[in-house]
């Protein structure tokens with residue numbers, strides 16, 4: 500068992516149909532994978548996210564044991 504962090508895209512408002520999730524050892528890594536996912540799968544530019552969006556997304560990163 501190790502501690503890790505996960506993000507499931509379907510937890511995000513409006514993304515309920517998206518099957519993607521990422522798990523990584525650190526929040527920082529999850530954040531980077533999340534941004535890459537948003538770019539590739541949802542054609543979003545993470546550089547355009549405002550603080551409110553970033554705060555909201557960071558609440559969706561959950562600690563997990565793997």
Ligand SMILES: [Zn+2]
Nearest residue numbers: 508517519540
């Ligand atoms: Zn997604």
